[in-house]
Amino acid sequence: MERRPDILCIGSVLWDTIGRSQASMRLGSDVPGRITRLPGGVAMNIAQTLVRLGLRPALLTVVGSDPEGEVLLAEAEAMGMETSTAYRSEDLPTDSYLAVEGANGLIAAIADAHSLERAGAKILTPLRDGRLGTEETPWSGAVALDGNLTEDLLREIAHSPLFARADIRVAPASPGKALRLQALMGHPSAVFYVNLEEAGLLCQTEFTSSEAAAEAMRARGAARVLVTDGGRAATEAAEGRLLTRVPPAVMVARVTGAGDTFMAAHLAADLEGATPEAALDRALAAAAAYVSGDRD
Template identity: 30%
Template structure:
């Protein structure tokens, strides 16, 4: 920023509610000059909106699914086509929302952009998300469609057996609605999207001139191909092997070859989940595989979301690649041992202590 614009920016930081005339008097400028500098700061993403909400460094903006998870956990060997004894719980969910919550619990500054119904379930979901530390004032409310719901059935080992996802509402998160969030997108350090978004919305985001890193989670084999047109825009792609094959339209079984093919398609870095075998990180400069920590899984819902959030948080902590992967796997392991999609005690200190105890 040039000197006068910088002075205006610093004055707003000291008094965000000051009028343009008050700022002008304080700085010895005309009100018209101050107004022009504020307009320029807004266009550049340093000011996010009314009241001079200022952009912050290292801000994550997560755009994607937010829904209520209803989890059924069988207490004995699951019998199909029959009623099974067990427990049922409700918790906040959605890939994008889960990633946002995990990042916030790990101390990162996170805004969530999602579409949520104007209903009681939606109110509860926003309250729960806000309580975890996520900025929720950019969430969009829909007055006709219900809040998204994810119904999961897990066996007695905590493994997902079947699920139904009512995610119709996410298709309303389109380019027109996201255009109203341009100032926030312009100010972001990193924008994280999940493949629950429609293909049109994903491609619209990729066409925007944004300075932020673009990170994507492939979500599922059915939705992962939506990311094909934007692979060359991605700083980081988190996938499992089935999702990678779906994106590449390939039958390849070698994880290293899958990751290499994604790099060849334009992705800068690939975080490839290998399930019980751990994770493989690949970039043009580095390739490293790391095995999982031993766990007693309760539910595998949300473990992949914790893996991605943990890796991003570790990078912010300036950890080495090896330590970053260890931290990410620990976040996933702690989530696996939780009954919910997000481990409620996920903090940098707790994850670090968890690793040290092994």
């Protein structure tokens, strides 16, 4: 490892295959469009934005020793990420994600993150073997955690001495996996980045505004939370602070990865010492530029 990374991105690093059409779609639609394959996964998406913002993230993940994994890590290294911290498996394939998007948003998606789930705590080895820390001298810095991790591993992280000094930032992989994050609710240094639906699942109710959702998340034990609601107002809630901002209005060209872009931009602004207002504004602007297609 050439130098200490600025942040750790722990979770899914895989290949995204995404079909996009300019037509509105419904069940059974068969429409023209474009199909692309690119590096993806929550941890990878966050890392890509961090690299664009001048930071060097390290990837703690599992990648197969198959050709797909070789190319994926080569691309990540070329982008400016630290990849020597990734666990290379001889018997697990590189994970993948498949999504279909139309003019009316995400139609359907399937995340095959079974290798990440099966690898479990092996992906945390660099935090205990001295490369990034040990139990006696744990990593002290920012960590982006991906909700694709199993609930058991998230629970282990919540109580592990390896994370005793970490600034933990948490993102659900999808609404379907949001409940896994209950394991970190109440953790004093965990910051949650969720959308309105995910907040509702974690609070076992439905919300009509990000402000109500953020307040409810705080009441359930979240030390700090940011709730987004698509093109509508987003809210940050923390001790003594409730901050709401409206994102820039843009035409939506894509949606997969928008939440990860928001989280990464907000985290980078936080690390630079931006005010809460400025950090939220910068994150919303970055997400808006991403969904509009103005940013790769």
